[in-house]
Amino acid sequence: MNNEQFNNRNVSENGYFLLDIEDYPTDGWGKFQRVVKRTFRGELFVGLWVVLREMIKFDIHTISYPAEKMPIGPRYRGVHEMKRLWESDAERCIGCGLCEKICISDCIRMDTKIDENSRKEVSSYTINLGRCIFCGYCAEVCPELAITHGGEYEIAADQRASFIDYDHMLTPIDTMKANAQKEFEGFGAITPNEDAGVKKSPLSY
Amino acid sequence: MDTAYLIETVIKVVILLLVFSALAGIGTYFERKILAFMQRRLGPMNVGPYGLLQVAADGIKLFTKEDIIPANVVAPIFKIAPVITAATAFMAAAAIPFLPQFTLFGYTVHPIIADIDIGILYVLGVMAVGLYGPLLGGMASANKFSLLSAARAGAVFISYEVVSGLSALAPIMMVGSLSLVDFNNYQADGIGSWIVWSQPVAFILFWIAAFAETGRTPFHLIANDHEIIDGFGTEYSGMRWGLFFIGEYANMFFISFVIPILFLGGFGDGSVLGAFALLGKMSFFFFFFLWTRAAWPDVRPDQLMWLCWKVLMPIAVINVVITGLVMMF
Numbered sequence: 001m002n003n004e005q006f007n008n009r010n011v012s013e014n015g016y017f018l019l020d021i022e023d024y025p026t027d028g029w030g031k032f033q034r035v036v037k038r039t040f041r042g043e044l045f046v047g048l049w050v051v052l053r054e055m056i057k058f059d060i061h062t063i064s065y066p067a068e069k070m071p072i073g074p075r076y077r078g079v080h081e082m083k084r085l086w087e088s089d090a091e092r093c094i095g096c097g098l099c100e101k102i103c104i105s106d107c108i109r110m111d112t113k114i115d116e117n118s119r120k121e122v123s124s125y126t127i128n129l130g131r132c133i134f135c136g137y138c139a140e141v142c143p144e145l146a147i148t149h150g151g152e153y154e155i156a157a158d159q160r161a162s163f164i165d166y167d168h169m170l171t172p173i174d175t176m177k178a179n180a181q182k183e184f185e186g187f188g189a190i191t192p193n194e195d196a197g198v199k200k201s202p203l204s205y
Numbered sequence: 206m207d208t209a210y211l212i213e214t215v216i217k218v219v220i221l222l223l224v225f226s227a228l229a230g231i232g233t234y235f236e237r238k239i240l241a242f243m244q245r246r247l248g249p250m251n252v253g254p255y256g257l258l259q260v261a262a263d264g265i266k267l268f269t270k271e272d273i274i275p276a277n278v279v280a281p282i283f284k285i286a287p288v289i290t291a292a293t294a295f296m297a298a299a300a301i302p303f304l305p306q307f308t309l310f311g312y313t314v315h316p317i318i319a320d321i322d323i324g325i326l327y328v329l330g331v332m333a334v335g336l337y338g339p340l341l342g343g344m345a346s347a348n349k350f351s352l353l354s355a356a357r358a359g360a361v362f363i364s365y366e367v368v369s370g371l372s373a374l375a376p377i378m379m380v381g382s383l384s385l386v387d388f389n390n391y392q393a394d395g396i397g398s399w400i401v402w403s404q405p406v407a408f409i410l411f412w413i414a415a416f417a418e419t420g421r422t423p424f425h426l427i428a429n430d431h432e433i434i435d436g437f438g439t440e441y442s443g444m445r446w447g448l449f450f451i452g453e454y455a456n457m458f459f460i461s462f463v464i465p466i467l468f469l470g471g472f473g474d475g476s477v478l479g480a481f482a483l484l485g486k487m488s489f490f491f492f493f494f495l496w497t498r499a500a501w502p503d504v505r506p507d508q509l510m511w512l513c514w515k516v517l518m519p520i521a522v523i524n525v526v527i528t529g530l531v532m533m534f
Binding site for chain 2: 050051
């Protein structure tokens, strides 16, 4: 199953048309005529044939959910992920705190410290998924494309507060070594033709 | 009454009860599967291979659920009502010849519990008594939706008894007997001798009435689907509710036997082929109950009454009169 069939939202192209519905009969004779017409026109058998045809075609649309899942769009806003740099496998997060500031449901908490190389480092980072509304502002505001949304949506919990922390969200180093980190294509991500759209600054003339 | 006859009858009763209780359960499985396939779903898939053990799971659930008798209900009537539905459904089966007679270890077995002379009258009459299940259950439930449903069930059942009785009358006049075995023997000369060719109108009317009497879609008014509750069964839980269910499905099976025996030649000349033909016809009519449920919407109660009293009953009466005239001249 692919996404294309869901992406076409142009209803006018999908064969929609207005039904030609007759007026309802008002008197007894008209109702009787309608019943006779419906009885001998065989409308009931049309219905029977339609369902029998579907049974014979056996075109089952069920997705047995826990065993198989619907494909989700690349822009889907699931549980957050922290990405690593492709060049060095180092964490992208620079601890700027913009995501904490912009979070409208106030669910991100982060602490930073200065590490031994005098670089700012994240010492603790949590997102309360119980409060998070998955609006995507944190991913949009992140200057380093570090915090993004992932595709995970099975986050039912037995408590209201359900925290994920930095290590949980960070791309595992094994995945990184295997070059399997997936970039987020949604809100805040670089669009494919970004380079062409960049305007040169006055300095480069 | 000799002892052999008594033992034989008891064995037949036990077999009938066991087979059709099991069939009622498996019938729910078929219904869910066929409805699912017609609606492009898979139906039960998780319990056992292809969900086959779903029946067992449902049975265990029904048996182990608490049997709640709510406050304010009329307890004795409330308790007995589901038993009436299930019991009358199985009692009606006593006069139905399910298979032709066959010889087992040199002993001739008649697969009918009682070949009484008034077979069809008995079957229709006992199925009509089944009305008291929904009616008393709904009235005793202390729930206004159950009461509404019971009133509707009473209206539907009584009305369609008229149609089924009058439509069965014309074939009865032709055969000259009420015994279902006589009906079968009357049509034993092959497809050409089936009553459906001489009584197509009666066949259609009886078939329509069968839908009303088993309470199936498109006449599924006894359960208040439009009120999103289960009609007269709303206050029932556990196995008492399950008895209503078994009664409904057993009724479907029995009426699916009665229609072919009345109109479509039954088991014919009594050969093995004839026996399988009867089972095949029965399967088709049972399948048709499920088929219509997937395809057709329910009618409104007033439309149902209108259909019964202003359309089907006059047609049935005219059919009887014409049959009588043809037989007279």
